[in-house]
Amino acid sequence: MLSPGTSNLGAGEPPDWARVEPLYTAHRPAARAAAVSILGPAHDVEDIIQEATVKAAQRIHTLRDAARARSWYLAIVSKQALDRWRQRARHHRRVVGSSLDQLAEELETGRNTVRVLPVEDYPDLRLAFEFIDTLPGKQRAAYLLRHYFGLDREAIAEVLGCGTATVSVHLFRAQAKADKEFR
Known part of the structure; x- marks a missing residue:
């Protein structure tokens, strides 16, 4: 469990792995479920959890109430998964959208x-x-x-x-x- 105190870690100090590791261990299944609920069974769900855990370790000093550690951690995981989903959507629109626009135009004009x-x-x-x-x-x-x-x-x-x-x-x-x- 997380210790109830807070530290005065600044933005430039290293992550506090000692406080985040128990959080990660205890809530990893819930974190995975949260990421999968947003991304689906994507290949990068584990990457999302790792990235979120790094962010949690960097921001653990902002956690004021140890009783809320689970929801705090899952919020970071969900935000990370949502960011990845948005990134995919932008990439999909940029890459696939242009080729689909071209295909639609060709189909509409009968050139394809x-x-x-x-x-x-x-x-x-x-x-x-x-x-x-x-x-x-x-x-x-x-x-x-x-x-x-x-x-x-x-x-x-x-x-x-x-x-x-x-x-x-x-x-x-x-x-x-x-x-x-x-x-």
């Missing part, structure tokens, strides 16, 4: 048709791609972004530059045509 596999060898797949190519531009883009790339309506709306309700309409109409074509 989807050919992932040699469709000649898969007659059903060829029919599916031919069907997708018959959809109007934004319906085709929304349908592919949802079913091929797995994007949610908000992300599709951002790519297509429209509202989520409009995306829902595009997806509904495309799905209705698919149901009619393949049933």
